[in-house]
Amino acid sequence: MIGHRMLRCWNLPEGTLEGGCCMDGSSSTLHPIPKKALCVSLLASLLLILLALGLTGHLRLPQKHLQSSQAVRFTASDPNGILFLNQSAVVDQENGLVTFTVTTGVNQTSTVLFDTKHGIICYHPAYQERCLLWTMETSDYDNVRSLLQASAHQQSQFQLSVNETQRRTEFFGVLAASQADISTLEEPIRLLCRGRTIHWTKRAEGPGRQRLVYFCIDICFPNNICMSVCFYYLPE
Known part of the structure; x- marks a missing residue:
C-alpha cells in the first residue's frame, strides 16, 4: 500500500519545508503532515490565471474590431x-x-x-x-x-x-x-x-x-x- 500511494504522489525537492500533493488527497509518506492547503492554493492559482487570460482575450477582441x-x-x-x-x-x-x-x-x-x-x-x-x-x-x-x-x-x-x-x-x-x-x-x-x-x-x-x-x-x-x-x- 505504501509503495502504491507513493506512485500517485509528487514530492518537492528534499530539504524543503512543504510536502507534495497527492492525487487521492493524501500527502506523501515522507511528510506525514497533510498539505491539502497547498493543493487547494495551487488549483486556485491556476483557475485565476486561466480566468485572467480569458478576460484579457475577451476584452481585446472588441478593441481590435473598433481599431x-x-x-x-x-x-x-x-x-x-x-x-x-x-x-x-x-x-x-x-x-x-x-x-x-x-x-x-x-x-x-x-x-x-x-x-x-x-x-x-x-x-x-x-x-x-x-x-x-x-x-x-x-x-x-x-x-x-x-x-x-x-x-x-x-x-x-x-x-x-x-x-x-x-x-x-x-x-x-x-x-x-x-x-x-x-x-x-x-x-x-x-x-x-x-x-x-x-x-x-x-x-x-x-x-x-x-x-x-x-x-x-x-x-x-x-x-x-x-x-x-x-x-x-x-x-x-
Whole structure:
C-alpha cells in the first residue's frame, strides 16, 4: 500500500519545508503532515490565471474590431474658397470595406459601399427604397486602394485640389428584370439594403436621347479622381 500511494504522489525537492500533493488527497509518506492547503492554493492559482487570460482575450477582441475601422473626410473648395465637396467615408481595412456617405445640397444623404473582397459596389440612393449593385473593375480597385493605403497611415482628412482633380462620368443601366435575392448577398450589403429591393446594373455608353438620367452621385478619392455615377432604366 505504501509503495502504491507513493506512485500517485509528487514530492518537492528534499530539504524543503512543504510536502507534495497527492492525487487521492493524501500527502506523501515522507511528510506525514497533510498539505491539502497547498493543493487547494495551487488549483486556485491556476483557475485565476486561466480566468485572467480569458478576460484579457475577451476584452481585446472588441478593441481590435473598433481599431480596424477609421472615419475619413474629404473636402474641396473652388478658387474663391467656397466649399463645394463635403463627404466622408468609413474604411475597414481588415474586411476590405469602404463606405461613402455623400450629402447633397438639399441635405439628402446617400450611401455607397465598396466591398473589395467580393468585388461588388452597392449604392443606396437617398429617399429611395432600393439598392443598386454593380461589379468592380480595375479602376474601382485602384481608387479604393488609394484610400485604404492612405488610411493605413492614419490620415483622416483629405483636402482635394480643384486644379488637379480629374473628373469622369460613368453611366449605369438598371436591369428591370434583375432583382437580386438578398439572401445570396454578403453580410455588409444585406445590412445596408435590409427591407429594400435590390437591382443589378451594368455599365453602358450612355442613356441615349430617348432615356433620361434619373439620378447621379459624385464620389471622390484621395488620388484626386472624382466619379459621377449616373443611373437610368434600360428598355424592357
